[in-house]
Structure formats: C-alpha cells, structure tokens
Amino acid sequence: MAKAPTPSKTARTLRDIALARSGDKGNRATLSVIALNPADYPELERLLTAERVQTHFAGVVHGPVQRYTLPDLAAVHFVMFDALCGGVTRSLALDAHGKTLSAALLDLPLPD
Secondary structure (H helix, E strand, C coil), X not given: CCCCCCCCCCCCEHHHCEEEEEEEECCEEEEEEEECCHHHHHHHHHHCCHHHHXXXXXXXXXXXXXXXXXXXXXXXXXXXXXXXXXXXXXXCCCCCCCCHHXXXXXXXECCC
C-alpha cells in the first residue's frame, strides 16, 4: 500500500503570532505589532528589530525607523520616517495613510 504524502510544512509568518495596526502623522508612518499570546512577546521583541523592519520596507520607507518596546502590552511600536510620499495632504499615493503597511509587515517570514 502506498504511503500517504505528508502535508508540506507551511512557513511561519509574523501573522501567526501577532496582529498589527498602522497610522500616520505627516510623512511618518506608525506601526504597532501586538503579540496574540503574551508568551510570544519575547520572540516578537527579539525578531522585530528596527533594522529588520527597515529592510522589509526597503524602497517604501526612505528615512530611519525607530523602535519602541512595550512589554506591558506585549507590543512593539515603530515610527518610520519619510514613509508616506510627503504625507496625506501632499501625496497622490493610493495609500497615503499607510494603512497597508501593517498587512505587509505581517507577511514577514519567521525562522523555524
């Protein structure tokens, strides 16, 4: 009898352990990433560095990225400068508020 194939292992993404919300202030985008389970916060804090977020958004975020850790909320908050094509009142971009940035970050692959 033939052996049933084993299901392929799906790569983990940030979406598996967190949710995210984004906002804007002028030409800055803000992004909060909150662990779904507080027990996952240490992994979130370790993996989500300002450098990794900046690399993930290369070509979109043209300025520095600042990271703030919020352990009591099991969250990490980012401020991304020069990220919104000048800001809502100066941009012709389709997503001038940067709302899609949170969904884009949740696609970030996590190591096994």
